[in-house]
Amino acid sequence: IKDLLTMSVGHATDPTGTIMQKPEWVKQFLATPIRDTPGTKFLYNSMATFMLSAIVQKVTGEKIIDYLEPRLFEPLGITNKDWETNPEGINVGGWGLRVRTSDMAKFGLLYLNKGKWNGKQILPEAWVEEASTAHIRQKPDATPEEIATLDWVQGYGYQFWRSRYNSYRADGAFGQYILILPDQDAVIAIHCETPSMQDEINLVWKYLRPAFSKAALPDNPQNLALLKKRSAELSLKPFRSYADSIGTVSSTTGILKNKTIALQDNPLKIQTLTFNEAQNQLILMAQTASGPLPLVFGHSKWIKGSTALKPPSLTGLAINSLDGLAPFAVAGRYRWKDKNTLELHLQYLESTHHATWTCYFTENGFKMETRSSFANLGADKIDVTVTGK
16 A cells, blocks of 8 residues: 555556556556566556555445545535546546645645644644655656756655655646645645646745745735735636627627537547527537537627536546546637637636637538647647538
């Protein structure tokens, strides 16, 4: 179990990408050859974390999300969470837990306070110390320059990364952080989508860490009011469309009236798309083998809703990807880029990711290009091209 906790299983390469495309994860993990002596070499391995979840379920008879309910989630007031499951009905462990940013901060505070929450010892203090201590080095031969500048060579504890400045953290792909700074008596929780997690954490070291003070800050009602005002004004602005730029809406909006496109076989597994546009709103009905998936988009505004359409995901190749999660909260907006090109933007509100569908209507047929935000960090990459009539 310690080797799983410290990601020092002994595999030659991370088997996660291969195993998650098969039905029996536990069996596949145990069948993966061990090259190195367990406990001697660090190798990031999300399947090791999955196995910890599988062990908890085997021993207790409960999924880890249910096991943690009275022991962690309920005491900390963490609600409305869910966790992906694998084909065997086991929470995937290494990813797929959905909680609020404020809930991430609560977890960090629990560790900052050595396992106490509101005066009650939720976790043993000795466990907090043990889990946050480096037990293995990611790169034993790291140079002094690397040790001084990189937060991924500072050592690894029990599922925690050690960081510079006597801190440690939980982190996830694209910049999800729970950063615990004991010397500053502080926790920083971040949801982000970035191609460079090191650049992101460097901003913390450059701007936030120096701003901490041991003494309490004096009251500053003017700055507090300004902060609240700016926070309330934060938003993703709806984009301008072709209609806006030429000064008329009627020439481009409202032209799609119950227009159905039959699609060729495609990775999205969508059979038909039906477009209905009226009064600066577009309703898109995506028909799949399992039923219709309605999506609503606003012109020059966001329209919120929910959908069973799965969002872009790093683990999208898993045969069970995003199974076990509730319908996804979304906001949609659309614009006409020109008279024949429609752009749909779907923002997944419980995630940092979004999807963009660009639809081309021509005399010869229909084409749609899909792009996911995380696949396009720093590039314009088409994920899927779909054609139809």
